[in-house]
Amino acid sequence: MKHVIPKTYKEALEHLSEGTYKVLAGGTDLMVKNRSWSETPARFKQDMLYIHNLDELRYVEDKGDHLAIGALTDYETLLRHEAVPKVLKDCLIEIAGPAIRKVGTLAGNIGNASPAADGVLLLYLLDAQLVIERKGARREALIDDVITGPGKTTLSNEEMIKEIRLPKSTFTKTQFLKVGGRKADAISKVAFAGAVRIEDGIVKDLRMAIGAVNVTVVRLREVEKLHTGETISAVQDSIVSIKNAYVPHIKPIDDQRSNRVYRKRVAFNMIEDFIMNMHIQD
């Protein structure tokens, strides 16, 4: 088995084009998944490409219409950066603890593609575009089109995420509600992110994303669009039909952390709570 530490991003892409590697960024998912007896090496099942020292992928840049986040930017850096939207920070501060946040990355959160991933939930909410590259080629894709199921993405073996782009948007109210087993350092049983822009009593932009209730994050853009342009009270009066629209998509599971009945109920409670309070400023 090979363990490769490329010196440059270019070199990393070259390795990816030549072999079948697993990319390791912060390693906070991979090291845990491949854990082994103490004092023995991790039990990786394939060749490894360690990209942690590629500083060229560590940046946060304000590009006017969007924020560009280099793939290796850790959570702690994002939390401290003034251009990072508040609702994303509200989420990041609830991911893991300080030590993990110092090395964990959004790209890793995407690559791991857990239905309970918190960062991914916010990337759905914020319409994140991913810049994905392989040797000699680049593509851009909406987050929804990259994650396809638990642990599954459309990334090919040769590709890696280079950058995450967050289009700029203004909201009058945002909400991140994570239900973990405790108040810090817990994996979500179910999570919700919502954002709304209300102007003169009219809902101009409405977004809701729900995590850990299906194989991928649930975000129903059609439903959101349907109510865009309506008055606050019109939207709130439609709460029953809004909730009904989500019914086929909220299909959580039973596991060691919670059960489906609870997850389902709380998901709908959170939708309702957000809609009914969307006009109340924090």
Next chain:
Amino acid sequence: MKTKKDISESIRKVDSEEKISGRAPYTSDISVEGMLYAKTVRSPIARGVIKNVKLPDMPEGYYTVDASDIPSRNVVSMIYEDWPVFAEKEVNFIGEPIMLIVGPDKETVMNLADNVEIDYEEKNPVFDFSNSGVRLHFDKGDVVNAFERAAKTIEYEYETGYQEQAYIEPQGFVGYIEDGGYTLVGSIQCPYYVKNAVMDTMGEDEDKVRVIQAPVGGAFGGKEEFPSVTACQLAVALKKIQKPIKFIYEREEDMETTTKRHPSKTKMEAALDEHNNIIGMRSRIGLDGGAYIGLSGVVLSRGMLAVTNAYTIDNLDVHGDVFLTNTVPNGAFRGFGAPQMIFAIEMFIHHIAKDIGEDPYVFRKRHMVKQGDKTSTSGTFRDPIILDDMIQKAVEISNYHDKAKAYEDRDTYKGIGMSWFLHGCGFTGSGESDIIKANVKLRKDDEDNVHILVAAVDMGQGPKTTFRKLVADILDVPIEQVTFNYPDTRYVPDSGPTVASRTMMVVGGLLARAAKTLKEDWKEGEEQTVVKQYEQPDYVEWDQDTMRGDAYPAYSWGVNVVEVEVSKVTYEVTVTNAWSIYDLGKAIDERIVMGQADGGQAQGIAYGYLEVMNHENGKLKQKNMTDYIIPTSVDVPKMENHIMDNPYPLGPYGAKGVGELTLVGGAPAVALAIEQAIGRKVRKIPATPESIMELIDNG
């Protein structure tokens, strides 16, 4: 003239620096030249018979160690002898040890262990409460008559779940051969339990087994009897291989296969007279013992003795069973049966009051114990009880009555709960004098340095500091002149296990007597040794067969108040405040006691609402620190804790038990607060958001 400081005045903990700096050599830090590593091969099934074992090709220098290598008996000697060192023919729980693979390279050892093929004939496992392994009973007064003349009877059932100790470092030993004998250094609570068990399994004499305590980062009962299992396995391996061996569990392995707090089911039935006074109570408690009994009978007994908690009920009938199931054996855990029972009785008393439409506070106060009352086992509460003053203080600092009234408004989704409770100090009944027979030794060298020689273990709770402080204070010498090293059975007498909140009261009490003798007889520059042995207070009378008499020489007391808020959207509980008052006689060091108060409550409250563990067909579902949720500092509320002095005549400076007391009242206090917040009776802990949702839906 300098006046002597009050003993409670805090000093710096003597081992803080070595622990904070990372210098303290925990078991995993120990390395011995030529050391091999041991890994356990375990049963993947809950119940079956071993048909065939096929080993992988064993490279030179790699060994297997199993039941056939045991020189004497294949049983771990503890209170009840049914727990094998290695499974031989039958396996009775998932994770049961069958053999060790031992060798120099860890990766090779691990791969070998993964490639041992074992065929089983599977049998139907038992998971329900049907197969009783221990049955106990006691009564008081005439319960039949009480129920006959009752104006009303009320019955409820209560359930509690597993709790995992979650100590800092997992189970482990390093062992080596020394002068033809076995030396084991490990993370343990009871050096002599380990020594006796190893002697028994190995058929060796006392001088062939030496047990040394390494620094311990927490144990909570989890290192009381369990280390005897791994120590016996390691000793068998040492005999076969004759080389030093390191044997340390991984966290997940530890959580899946070592003892935990017993899940329980308790049924309580009360007889009330026409004035709504409880005149009798029947109670039946069942503990899930897991696959082997081990200590479970003693845990059951302590639980049963706490059946009436801090209430006086004249007529009682109390039954208890330890049920054997094909799950990991359960065992000692801070509180030892009492947390389950105190949860049940505190809830029960409230539920009775609510059912008869009386203010629970008034109802409880009317039934509260007073000095001179008879205990649940017809012994006598001899010493002064200051519970009334303690409750008064708790009510004041928490503003209990106003809040309890305000939160009756359900829309607040807030609640406040108050538990009050006692904890028997030391071993049950005549255990100290019949079984333990504690010995302590003080040795003064010719430079007048005094050495404390006891087998009590500092596992974070402070005796390394408090014993030295106590002895120095009595001798009137600086604390630096008194030493207390990690116990080594080669040098220290058997002062008993570090359990049952007995360390300061019993072992400290003996040390105080020894120090007084030494002081009276002090000869400067001369070697002197003083030995003291436990003597039962003559008033204590106990009949083990009928479980009648004074179950404990003394009781510590506590009051916990907990305030919560429940989310209407997610049903999550936020513990917003906690207050507590304790009577532990006299604090030998106030800060150390406060540390116990903080930690004990965090653990006790979390037991009531946060810590979830359950199994599916014998396999634990929450087996690592990701899935088994213990509170973080963000979850723990602001706490205000107080001690009220009530010196016990036979304790050193009046000290009684501390360690367990601070845990046992947490669960009912938080459960009562949740009960008020949601307006539903809580009968099962942990009261998780999932169960709170169900309660709100279905009552």
